[in-house]
Amino acid sequence: MVRIKICGITNIDDALAAARIGADAIGFNFYPKSPRYIEPEEAQRIAQALPDRVLRVGVFVNEDIARVWEIVSEARLQAVQLHGDETPEYCAALRVNSSDSGRPVKLIKALRVGDGFHPDQIAHYRADAILLDAASPEAYGGTGRSFDWDVARRAKRFVRELFLAGGLTPASVGRAIAQVQPDWVDVCSSLESAPGKKDRQALEAFVRAVRMVEGRERLI
Numbered sequence: 001m002v003r004i005k006i007c008g009i010t011n012i013d014d015a016l017a018a019a020r021i022g023a024d025a026i027g028f029n030f031y032p033k034s035p036r037y038i039e040p041e042e043a044q045r046i047a048q049a050l051p052d053r054v055l056r057v058g059v060f061v062n063e064d065i066a067r068v069w070e071i072v073s074e075a076r077l078q079a080v081q082l083h084g085d086e087t088p089e090y091c092a093a094l095r096v097n098s099s100d101s102g103r104p105v106k107l108i109k110a111l112r113v114g115d116g117f118h119p120d121q122i123a124h125y126r127a128d129a130i131l132l133d134a135a136s137p138e139a140y141g142g143t144g145r146s147f148d149w150d151v152a153r154r155a156k157r158f159v160r161e162l163f164l165a166g167g168l169t170p171a172s173v174g175r176a177i178a179q180v181q182p183d184w185v186d187v188c189s190s191l192e193s194a195p196g197k198k199d200r201q202a203l204e205a206f207v208r209a210v211r212m213v214e215g216r217e218r219l220i
């Protein structure tokens, strides 16, 4: 079963709607330059209103490790998504410090697929999961750009758990799943009516498209 992560949640209405419609994970963005930035205190308030089954993920870009753990603890996150230029050494150091949080926190390393990408890179990261996103000169993520899914398909054998991201839409996600067979699909901008604000119909259409490809559309 492919799981669904809805990223860039900034308000409780969108969070609860995403959970109700069937999201398996919610992403909170703690990169101050993102139009989807959320204060840790607000993320905590939203996180505690979500059903337990929904994974709370914090998205970070080149953040100081101590600050990452501060936010993990404050917002009671269950996963950290590193979406910047974090090195394998940074990931290893973050892992060592993870014992400070007193509970297991999933580490997701995002890699951007552009000209310089090679699946061999993946082996260098001690992460629980790898997220593949499109590279862009303009922004680290949330760009709505996609990349050649065949790269993701080939990279899958190097990965314990794969998140497929980058420009997925209700219309394209079915084909992406069929081609790549990822463990997760991750989506942000195609479901927005404005940056940081999700569109209810698009959310529903996305979840329905994922369930359809699995041949088990549910009533939502």
Ligand SMILES: O=C(O)c1ccccc1NCC(=O)[C@H](O)[C@H](O)COP(=O)(O)O
Pocket: 007, 008, 027, 029, 031, 034, 035, 036, 059, 061, 083, 133, 139, 140, 141, 142, 143, 144, 145, 165, 166, 167, 168, 186, 187, 188, 189, 190
């Ligand atoms: O969404 C952002 O603004 C963002 C900014 C900086 C780093 C990461 C960011 N988003 C991370 C995500 O997980 C997005 O869901 C992923 O990049 C896919 O976005 P989209 O192509 O818009 O579906």
